[in-house]
Amino acid sequence: xxxxxxxxATVKDxxxxxxxIEWMISFLICRFKFVHQILGMxxxxxxxxxGTMGVLVTESGKFELRYNPVFTNNLTDNELTYVxxxxxxxxxxxxxxxxxLEEGYLxxxxxxxxxxxxxxxxxxxxxxxxxxxxxKAGGLFVSSLEKEPMFKDxxxxxxAEWYYDFLRKRMPQITIxxxxxxxxxxxxxxxxxxxGGGGDKKKGQKITIKIKTFDAHDGWRExxxxxxxxxxxxxxxARMDSWGTVSASAKELIMAxxxxxxxxxxxxxxxxxNMAWKDKTVTRKRPNRxxxxxxxxxxREFVDxxxxxxxxxxxxxxxxxxxxxxxxxxxxxxxxxxxxQFDCDKTEDPHPYNRRHKSLEFKGRGxxxxxxxxxxxxxxxxxxxMILTDGCAPAPxxxxxxxxLWVLPEGQNPPVDWGDKVYLTRHS
Numbered sequence: 001x002x003x004x005x006x007x008x009a010t011v012k013d014x015x016x017x018x019x020x021i022e023w024m025i026s027f028l029i030c031r032f033k034f035v036h037q038i039l040g041m042x043x044x045x046x047x048x049x050x051g052t053m054g055v056l057v058t059e060s061g062k063f064e065l066r067y068n069p070v071f072t073n074n075l076t077d078n079e080l081t082y083v084x085x086x087x088x089x090x091x092x093x094x095x096x097x098x099x100x101l102e103e104g105y106l107x108x109x110x111x112x113x114x115x116x117x118x119x120x121x122x123x124x125x126x127x128x129x130x131x132x133x134x135x136k137a138g139g140l141f142v143s144s145l146e147k148e149p150m151f152k153d154x155x156x157x158x159x160a161e162w163y164y165d166f167l168r169k170r171m172p173q174i175t176i177x178x179x180x181x182x183x184x185x186x187x188x189x190x191x192x193x194x195x196g197g198g199g200d201k202k203k204g205q206k207i208t209i210k211i212k213t214f215d216a217h218d219g220w221r222e223x224x225x226x227x228x229x230x231x232x233x234x235x236x237x238a239r240m241d242s243w244g245t246v247s248a249s250a251k252e253l254i255m256a257x258x259x260x261x262x263x264x265x266x267x268x269x270x271x272x273x274n275m276a277w278k279d280k281t282v283t284r285k286r287p288n289r290x291x292x293x294x295x296x297x298x299x300r301e302f303v304d305x306x307x308x309x310x311x312x313x314x315x316x317x318x319x320x321x322x323x324x325x326x327x328x329x330x331x332x333x334x335x336x337x338x339x340x341q342f343d344c345d346k347t348e349d350p351h352p353y354n355r356r357h358k359s360l361e362f363k364g365r366g367x368x369x370x371x372x373x374x375x376x377x378x379x380x381x382x383x384x385x386m387i388l389t390d391g392c393a394p395a396p397x398x399x400x401x402x403x404x405l406w407v408l409p410e411g412q413n414p415p416v417d418w419g420d421k422v423y424l425t426r427h428s
Contacts (some may be wrong), residue, residue: 002074002130002138002214006051009069014046015068024080027386031126031243032081037237039065041229045252046072055087055096056219061226063091066219079130082119083214083411089115090215091230093257095160099222101119105176109218112140117157118250125245130214131163138214140323148207151176153322157249157256175208231258267422268327272335272384305336305378307350307382307402309388313368324388324407324424327361340376343367350376377402391415 009017018362021044026091028036042055042063053067065087075083090096095111116139121129122273130138137144150170155162165172175182234254237243243251246315286297308328331337340346344367368389374396377385395415404419414421 002132002212007068009048013069017046017072022199031245033242034246035085035088037242038092041233041241050216052214052216053083054216055091057096057221057223057226060224078128081127085119086115086215089118092254094227096220097223099228107164109140111160113142113163114160116141132212134171140211158374175360177208177210179213234258252291305338305340305382307377307386308386309373310341311368312341312347342373346372369395374399
């Protein structure tokens with residue numbers, strides 16, 4: 001049972017929780033062999049500073065299962081099995097080792113929806129959802145959300161990215177209350193509802209989603225080494241067929257999550273790096289590599305400039321745009337980059353992008369035409385041109401001397417068959 005108040009754990013509580021966790025993990029090998037094997041990758045630590053339970057990814061790429069001793073001792077065996085399955089699936093689906101999306105609390109909700117769909121809620125399987133004192137299930141579930149009219153089109157057995165997009169589109173109509181605290185910017189005078197709400201809703205009226213959490217996501221971090229460790233373990237489980245009672249549909253989703261996605265940020269950097277033309281100039285400010293300051297050294301300078309054009313027609317996802325700006329900031333430190341915005345025409349002239357930006361003010365929001373950008377590239381004779389767009393516009397003429405890189409949302413294509421392409425994905 002999930003209790004509202006947790007008293008600090010005594011030495012007796014900690015000892016009891018440690019023994020119980022180890023016993024439960026040993027017990028899981030009988031029916032939840034997959035969960036048992038993934039838990040074997042983690043060290044287990046009782047921690048009074050965490051309210052419930054969660055996976056922590058260390059800087060070196062190791063995994064720790066942190067748990068509150070009092071919280072653990074208050075759960076029944078079946079509830080504890082459910083929570084352990086929940087933590088393992090977060091790791092197996094790479095939620096713990098991937099970059100959090102823009103609205104962090106929405107990403108946390110989306111990952112919980114994806115994970116809870118895969119765990120059996122069945123006493124005969126020794127696995128049931130934790131409940132609060134009033135008998136309501138902790139966490140967030142598709143079965144509770146789909147009762148609301150605005151969530152009637154929610155689907156089961158989807159990825160966390162799918163649920164994130166689904167919830168994000170409905171944020172103006174909902175208020176999120178997690179453990180009694182409303183998220184900033186999402187408050188409102190919605191009706192007092194249980195999890196997922198209930199009752200009559202007038203058009204334009206907000207509803208409140210109340211969630212009592214049973215796990216913590218604070219220890220997650222983007223970590224490529226840890227990501228690869230998880231993939232290697234899942235491949236070993238598949239090779240040895242050590243799934244236990246994991247359903248076929250859950251197994252399919254877990255295996256699909258192991259497909260490594262191309263790091264589009266690295267691909268953009270590589271494209272620019274391979275295209276860059278460098279030259280050396282003599283300078284007294286740097287020592288000669290062989291003789292020191294006796295003779296002048298040299299420095300490399302980029303001869304060509306590069307143009308980056310952003311489509312401001314309003315169809316680019318804000319979260320992906322934020323990632324793209326991060327890549328731009330790094331590129332500007334290595335290459336002389338000019339930046340411009342456009343929709344159906346240029347909305348600003350090209351200008352040097354030579355400092356770090358946390359955000360950009362976008363102008364325009366009209367239709368889209370690539371021809372003004374191509375004309376500018378031809379006139380200034382840019383060596384390379386990167387265009388951020390969704391590709392929905394008439395085909396322009398091919399530039400005379402500029403190599404073109406199209407940066408597009410996943411699933412979109414440019415209106416031409418020339419130029420290189422990079423597809424933005426949420427996890428990279």
